[in-house]
Amino acid sequence: MTNNSDKCKIACERNDLQHHILSTLINYFRTARMARADNATLQMILGEILAYYELHQQNEEQLMKDISFPDFESHKKNHDIHNLDFIKKIQGVEKGDYAYEDFDEYLSKWIVEHITHEDALLRKYLKQLQNH
Ligand SMILES: [Fe+2]
Numbered sequence: 741m742t743n744n745s746d747k748c749k750i751a752c753e754r755n756d757l758q759h760h761i762l763s764t765l766i767n768y769f770r771t772a773r774m775a776r777a778d779n780a781t782l783q784m785i786l787g788e789i790l791a792y793y794e795l796h797q798q799n800e801e802q803l804m805k806d807i808s809f810p811d812f813e814s815h816k817k818n819h820d821i822h823n824l825d826f827i828k829k830i831q832g833v834e835k836g837d838y839a840y841e842d843f844d845e846y847l848s849k850w851i852v853e854h855i856t857h858e859d860a861l862l863r864k865y866l867k868q869l870q871n872h
């Protein structure tokens with residue numbers, strides 16, 4: 741196995757792990773909500789999801805730059821749109837315009853759709869690099 745191949749393998753595993761952590765955080769939010777956690781707790785968990793999501797975006801965008809991923813611009817745009825939307829919803833729930841229970845579907849849908857579409861293309865590209 742070449743050095744580059746090793747790097748791609750680790751990058752792919754790291755990306756998968758970060759997606760897994762994001763899913764775990766989202767499940768944690770759902771569990772807390774169903775256990776009727778107070779608003780301050782739910783807000784704190786959403787803040788942690790946002791912070792981890794932003795960290796993940798930065799890592800993923802750096803990875804795309806490092807490997808000259810062809811769809812970098814559109815993928816980054818997609819991250820930015822999700823990010824702004826998520827922040828708007830978090831602010832909305834503080835103001836009472838958005839309900840905590842609406843986050844369950846929103847977060848699951850967002851993560852599943854982005855990971856299975858945009859991130860899957862990145863994963864495929866990484867796998868191709870790994871095998872060369
Ligand atoms: Fe992504």
Ligand SMILES: [Fe+2]
Nearest residue numbers: 759796800859
């Ligand atoms: Fe991702």
